[in-house]
Amino acid sequence: MGTKTENTADVTTVERFFDHRTRERWLRRGLYGIAGLLLVFLWIPLAVMVLLSVAQNASTLFPFEGFTLQHYAATFSDPGLMMALFNSVQVATVAASIATVLGVLASFALARREFPLKPAFRTFGILPMIVPGVVLGIALLIYFRTLLSSIPIVGDLFIPGFATLVLTHSVYGFPFVLLIVSARLYTFDEQLEEAARDLGAGPLETFREVTLPIIAPAVGAGFLFAWIRSFEDFIRAFFVKGTMDVLTTAMFSMIKYGAAPKMNAISAFIVFVIAIILAVAMNLGNVTDYVAGGPDE
Template identity: 50%
Template sequence: MADSEGHGRLSRLVGEPGLAGTVPVDRVVSAIASYGMWALTIGIIVFLWLPLSLIVVLSFMESSVLFPFEGVTLANYVSLFTNASLLGAARQSAIVATTSAAVATLIGVPLGFAIARRTFRGRSVLRGLVILPLLMPGIIMGISLLILFRVIGFSPGFFGTVLAHSVYGLPFIVLPVTARLAVFDRKLEEGARDLGADRSGVLKDVTLPIISPAIAAGFVFAWLRSFEDFIRVFFVGGTMDALTKEMYGMVVYSQGTEAMDPMATLIVVVVASALAVAINLRDILEYV
């Protein structure tokens, strides 16, 4: 009976055998590939989300390990919200991320328009230079900027970090903007001009609203890359308190580590909530 049921499931999966009593090979391969892709997808999801889920669980545990189980507590969150240095570092990192992402957006959007819609000498070189900060190792960029700051007499700190992160975030703005403009229907702008709109009106009422999800996507990822950066901040941050530097010091010196899991949990919740809101308002992930 079991063999009959197994044969029935296989028949439904790959189809009935052919006249010669053999199962088509392509259907077997297709079935194996389908199950393989499901297994791979589930494995990737588990690999990505299991560490995050573990951090969330540990943030409510009395011990820093799951086993042996010692109970559930909110004392870790009390330690977080009474840790003035960690909260101050998080606030400073948020300010740096917001400022650098805004600067990258103000520079990257016009630059994206120039690359996508203008033909000039050195255009391909400019496109390559824009992408370069994304490809350059963080330690190389951090060391080179530190050397540059020392040569010109610029002190590392808040403004140095904003400058470094603005350069680092520029590709995240330019790439989605140029990609969106590459498939932009220019007839929409021509129609607006035929109806009497001037150049600024077309830009404000037609072009920017259509490409705004691409701009939002670039801003979000530039903000995230700045907020979570450690290597560049380590070299150009000077004495500025940053969340990544503060958490690194907590691990090295084993001080205040009970507040780390709650802080990581709050970051996960805030980032996930921001992405959910952004996706519901405008599907920004379409342009990533």
């Protein structure tokens, strides 16, 4: 009898431990713990970098010697670094614009048209996002130098520099726009366009008044992704930039020569700027609803 009672008690304890509510509670706590650890792992390096950017001793936190803004003053008074920053913004803006235009057109072709080798077109469209940066950078450098630069009259445009960097980042940003906009178009209700045409709207008016407002968050998200990927790229830019310096290559040179104060300051500045852009885009541009659409639609 005693043995049976003990076994019954053990079974009851095990069942209580593994019941549905207990499992859900432990799973929830485990997920919260993992999420917390991931946030700590991701944010502590950024926090240390931001702190070092305003610390008098820019190499280490200890011993802490106080706060200063001299590193930011020295960074923004460096003409070479500011020129590299301007080049990065310029290249990213032009490249993201080209990638967005081509990506939107390709997305409409994939979502609205049937043509031969459509799966192959989709595969090759996202290939630049999958191919390693070293491979893509070397391949495009060879392509520019051996083929395009030998074309009469226009060959000089493809000498490594601004044009080659813009073309490389346009190719790199194209898949991000293609995936985001085509995903939105696949969930788009084409009856809305049919209703507009039934009411007398022409093709351009239908696109301007119906289609574009609905896919605009997806287009904006694609542009934003392409811009950020171009701005932060180093590997591909390193191969095709020629003598032109962009921010990532300039920061790489700073690492080699040990210019920690300026590197911390410009890195913290970039983090703040991108965080503000993302916050504005997510709240005002409704970027988070670029695929499935929001309740307002």
